[in-house]
Amino acid sequence: MSPFRGVSSELRIEDRGRRTVGVIMPRLRVAEQFVENARSAPAQKDLYDALIRCCSDMGVRYFALTHHIDFGREAGPAIRLHNYPPSWESWFDDNGLGRTDPIHRACNLASVGFAWSAVPAMIKLTPDDKIVLDRAYQIGIGEGFTIPASVPGEALGSCSFAVEAGLPFPQELQFVCQLIGAFAFEAARRISGSRRILPDPILTDRQRDCVLWAARGKTDWEISVILGIGHETVIQHLKHARERYNVQKRALLAVRALFDGLISFSDILKH
Secondary structure, eight states: OOOOOOSOGGGOOOOGGGOOSSOOOOHHHHHHHHHHHHHHOOSHHHHHHHHHHHHHHHTOOEEEEEESSOTTTOOSOOOEEEOOOHHHHHHHHHTTOTTTOHHHHHHTTOSSOEEGGGHHHHSOOOHHHHHHHHHHHHTTEEEEEEEEEOOTTSOOEEEEEEEETTSOOOGGGHHHHHHHHHHHHHHHHHHHTOSOOOOOOOOOHHHHHHHHHHHTTOOHHHHHHHHTSOHHHHHHHHHHHHHHHTOSSHHHHHHHHHHTTSSOHHHHHOO
16 A cells, blocks of 8 residues: 655645545546646645545545655655555654555556555565555555556656545546546646656647547557558657657656647547
8 A cells, every 4th residue: 555644744734524425526527627726736735635626526535646765764856745644654754665665666567557456466565565554554544546657767656546444446436546646746746846848749630649549548559440540650650759758658648748738638538
């Protein structure tokens, strides 16, 4: 479980009153509203508030957006926002779990989001790992879903969403959590100044079409059939799009295109 607690003390906001009971906002509206709020968020507190609202709208209790570093011992700029129980952050830092936490280690082996229940099949859990997971559960953190965030030259990071202990994580939310989590990390990087501002990449209409269908989870071959173009042509279009956005993975390509407004969540989910 992405054991780690809350934002920093000045951003620990009481959010229990905002939680939605029994009503979950339609996934598309959750994504669109979060993008609007996060894209314009001027400070970490505003992004924190946007994530709190997002969790409430989805019916999810917790979120954690962080770089995987030892915040108790390592200096330098890093992202860390979350609303975990108050007792968690100090215990997490006292035990130096920023790099060794089992959910964080599993991120090294994943390029897309994964359920926490899948972690035992991804990495070998040590006795210490089991202590970490048990303690998280004891303080109320239940099942979750984590989206890895990897940017060349930066520490690995992630965005996680979790429900209260004893509740199942809604499987139907995993896809939208994948998109929201990746976008949230880009927004946090912009606010912190770690995201370099580059001239807007210029993509052709056909390259944009390929990026959109890739964001919808289609393979290169499926995109070629949908658009009626050659398989190799799709490969080249996506290669050129990644080069213009200076990214290596198609998941990050979709996030950058979302962040810059080239495509929208409505575009992705409308098919």
